[in-house]
Amino acid sequence: MTGQTLYDKIWDNHRVKDYDDGSSLLYIDRHLVQEVSSPQAFDGLRERGLPLRRPDAHVAVADHAVPTRLRSQHLPGGLAGDQISRLVRNAREFGVPYIPMNDRRHGIVHVIGPELGFTLPGATLVCGDSHTCTHGAFGALAFGIGASECETIFATQTLRQRKQKRMRVTLHGRLGTGVAVKDIILALIAEIGTGGGFGHAIEFAGPAIAELSMEARMTLCNMSIEAGSRVGMVAPDETTITYLKGRPLAPEGDLWMRASAEWQDLRTDPDAVFDREVDLDVSALAPHVSWGTTPEETLPVTATIPDPALEQDAGKRFRMARSLAYMGLEPGTRLADVQIDRVFIGSCTNGRIEDLRNAAAIVKDRRIAGGVVGIVVPGSASVRLQAEAEGLDKVFRAAGFEWRDSGCSMCVAMNDDRLAAGERCASTSNRNFEGRQGQGGRTHLMSPVMAAAAAIAGRLTDVRNLAS
Ligand SMILES: CC(C)[C@H](C(=O)O)[C@@H](O)C(=O)O
Numbered sequence: 001m002t003g004q005t006l007y008d009k010i011w012d013n014h015r016v017k018d019y020d021d022g023s024s025l026l027y028i029d030r031h032l033v034q035e036v037s038s039p040q041a042f043d044g045l046r047e048r049g050l051p052l053r054r055p056d057a058h059v060a061v062a063d064h065a066v067p068t069r070l071r072s073q074h075l076p077g078g079l080a081g082d083q084i085s086r087l088v089r090n091a092r093e094f095g096v097p098y099i100p101m102n103d104r105r106h107g108i109v110h111v112i113g114p115e116l117g118f119t120l121p122g123a124t125l126v127c128g129d130s131h132t133c134t135h136g137a138f139g140a141l142a143f144g145i146g147a148s149e150c151e152t153i154f155a156t157q158t159l160r161q162r163k164q165k166r167m168r169v170t171l172h173g174r175l176g177t178g179v180a181v182k183d184i185i186l187a188l189i190a191e192i193g194t195g196g197g198f199g200h201a202i203e204f205a206g207p208a209i210a211e212l213s214m215e216a217r218m219t220l221c222n223m224s225i226e227a228g229s230r231v232g233m234v235a236p237d238e239t240t241i242t243y244l245k246g247r248p249l250a251p252e253g254d255l256w257m258r259a260s261a262e263w264q265d266l267r268t269d270p271d272a273v274f275d276r277e278v279d280l281d282v283s284a285l286a287p288h289v290s291w292g293t294t295p296e297e298t299l300p301v302t303a304t305i306p307d308p309a310l311e312q313d314a315g316k317r318f319r320m321a322r323s324l325a326y327m328g329l330e331p332g333t334r335l336a337d338v339q340i341d342r343v344f345i346g347s348c349t350n351g352r353i354e355d356l357r358n359a360a361a362i363v364k365d366r367r368i369a370g371g372v373v374g375i376v377v378p379g380s381a382s383v384r385l386q387a388e389a390e391g392l393d394k395v396f397r398a399a400g401f402e403w404r405d406s407g408c409s410m411c412v413a414m415n416d417d418r419l420a421a422g423e424r425c426a427s428t429s430n431r432n433f434e435g436r437q438g439q440g441g442r443t444h445l446m447s448p449v450m451a452a453a454a455a456i457a458g459r460l461t462d463v464r465n466l467a468s
């Protein structure tokens, strides 16, 4: 028998029973609950008169709909306000631990799970949100689920799942100056496509991973879903254990000693076989920006906008032309000549402390270009407070950025922060489809340092020309 992968091991540890059709019932250790995907699940429980199987296995927080501008005690109006107040009511009624909007622990689900030590290696963790793959950075088996599945978890703490195929992405080499882990994942998606990881659980491995911080690993795993894979994981190591030690919900004392020793051994066996292997040398990577309306439509910032007329594949040609029309771009234009109106630094992809430190280092003692509006939205209150303690808020403000409260903000047009039609945004988020940041809004995905550089230049620009 060949060895097992990290994914196989966690899967087996949580398998309650197998079904004839090849699927299995998995025990789910943790469930994060947000305001957009949970109302239906709570309604379902109410209708069926079911209690929660394990209230302590859940944490609820409102992140998509919360306002980020000078938050007061008041809820926003409309759908956003309704979603938040429903979550508050549901959490109270069903006994789910709830983190209020103005709490020091508030933030985007995928930022606070790790911060609280709610996300742990070897655990199964789910959330009614596709970017739940972020938590795989800790060596957890984490994936997004649908609203009806949230109800199943609430009621039974189990979920019937079909096992994914195994895929390993091995990263070699060292990132150059000004090149970020966001560039790795954008380059990977450009290469394998938005369907490249479909049906597979990705494990990111290789020498380049060992050097990455937890923040960077989370950025990488966060965008696995943009490559079509619901699962992206990294085996736990010293970096993981150092990050988790002393977190509010992490084990303590003897339990910590035992758990951390087990986590050290939680890795893919050397003789394990993957269904698909991809290798990427990160040393030669340039900073990337997306030019189209899928994360796959991404190029090095040094490139020019591609010409659909040169594309052989008819379907692809059509999609490219459509993307360019929506984005208001002409083939042959240098990416570095594309003017921008807005800059968004934040989201569960790049709203962590390291992201803000890196972006602040670029904007320090510089000014945002005239006419550009930039907002910095920490992924959590804890990130905001840490950044403020380090004076990063002052650096951003002095450069002309708005400094906001935690939330999903302009990553998704479900709150007050959104683009107007035709506005072009340099964004550190993860999705760029039509209307994602507001109807008619145009998104260019990039790393925090690239977004910071774009703010200063007033156009897409190669951060390596700014960094001194
Ligand atoms: C609204 C929510 C359920 C959605 C998701 O599933 O990911 C959102 O977070 C997103 O990033 O598109």
Ligand code: SF4
Pocket: 063, 064, 108, 110, 129, 131, 347, 348, 349, 407, 408, 411, 412, 429, 430
């Ligand atoms: S920050 Fe964006 S990607 Fe992340 S959970 Fe919120 S809306 Fe989804």
